[in-house]
Amino acid sequence: MSVQMVAARAHENDVRASTVVEAMRLFAAHGFEGTALQDIADAVGVSKPAVLHHFPSKEHVRQAVLDEILSHWNEALPRLLLAATGSGDRFDAVFGELYRFFSNNPDRARVVAREMLDRPGELRKLLRGSVKPWLGAVAGYIRAGKERGLHYADVDEEAYLIHILLLVITATASATVTSSALETDPRSRHDRYDRELARIARASLFPSVPAALNPKKAAGDSRKRKAPR
Amino acid sequence: MSVQMVAARAHENDVRASTVVEAMRLFAAHGFEGTALQDIADAVGVSKPAVLHHFPSKEHVRQAVLDEILSHWNEALPRLLLAATGSGDRFDAVFGELYRFFSNNPDRARVVAREMLDRPGELRKLLRGSVKPWLGAVAGYIRAGKERGLHYADVDEEAYLIHILLLVITATASATVTSSALETDPRSRHDRYDRELARIARASLFPSVPAALNPKKAAGDSRKRKAPR
């Protein structure tokens, strides 16, 4: 039962998994409506009904792509929030994970951005159901930091987090447009926009933290400057 | 020649203009690929070939929609930059115009966001050609303000502006998703996210400007706290 089933399941997952991979790439580039099932099948290297053998319909392929993205955060968020301790650490941990997740594969950001435009109703339900509790938890940390004088007093925690989330998604989704649009040197362009993105998120939350561009260098002395009064 | 042509042209523009209006609405909601020419024709109230009588192809409808959006800024940007004088005024003027433009009709933001995803190459060309000079001009103002100590020293002007631009576009494009996702009271939701959006843009550029949420109330005393040293 074991060896054969593993082999069979590995084979099954092969087409199914690469269907999700190729579908994410194509949905990100051309959108759900702009991607034909035939395109996905060609990318995987099988026939169109072979894809429909693993997924009842094109709609199920979309859901599998979205689940692939969501499943990461169901695992990562609890781990991050429990692991990090200090307020600055927590910021670096969540923002870093957020940025790295979308930056490592910008197609994720593009798919989410498209989902926001194509099916706002579905995404709204998702936000209300799954994202809201975690957003509330992180907002609670900001609220606590505010009372200790770490953050701007007029920060609207939930609104801040949503805007930063949107900013990271959009910035990574449109990285190829924005960066190469104004830069000529392909080496520096990534760092430049990434650094400014982190700076905006940080500077609009922590008052007057100078030269905190590189988290590694500024990690030591950036936290003791404002003690709880 | 005059009266008849005016009447004829008015009639002509009637269908043509409302085609652009309806197409923008439908492209924003369902995307370019997700909108059939028949849908546009139905919304206008004419037959499909009637639309194609005014526009050689569906692609030309898209271009007309984009031109409608772009033409506003070719007029507004020079006016704004020349009219505003102080550094804070200039920020309020440009940011306010930017926000109001997309907020007044969020479909504009959705169309731009979709264009960013669907045709990054075309948008890149547009950025390089039309947007870059103006972006450079505004960046120059920030650079000047930096030397007078008005802004954070580590601001990357161009990157900052692009991120803020993206943030305004995304925030207005996804306003129905984000706001009603977490708020239950439909009255407060708009103000709340809008204020935080402006706060982020402002706080990440101007160091330590407290309680500057409302530009009108804070306009008087928000600028004299940090004089050029």
Added chain:
DNA sequence: GCAAGTCCTTACCGTCTGGTAAGGCATGTC
């Protein structure tokens, strides 16, 4: 050996797509 089930193929279906052909109907020109 053989029925059952999995995985995948080719062939096909109805539907919808962007775009075209051809003509009706006004208005204005000579």
Added chain:
DNA sequence: GACATGCCTTACCAGACGGTAAGGACTTGC
């Protein structure tokens, strides 16, 4: 009256779409 032009209609087309039917190749369980 003949003719041209602008605006719009119905009828139609070739191609692409998502999805189905039917069956072949192969493995599994008995």
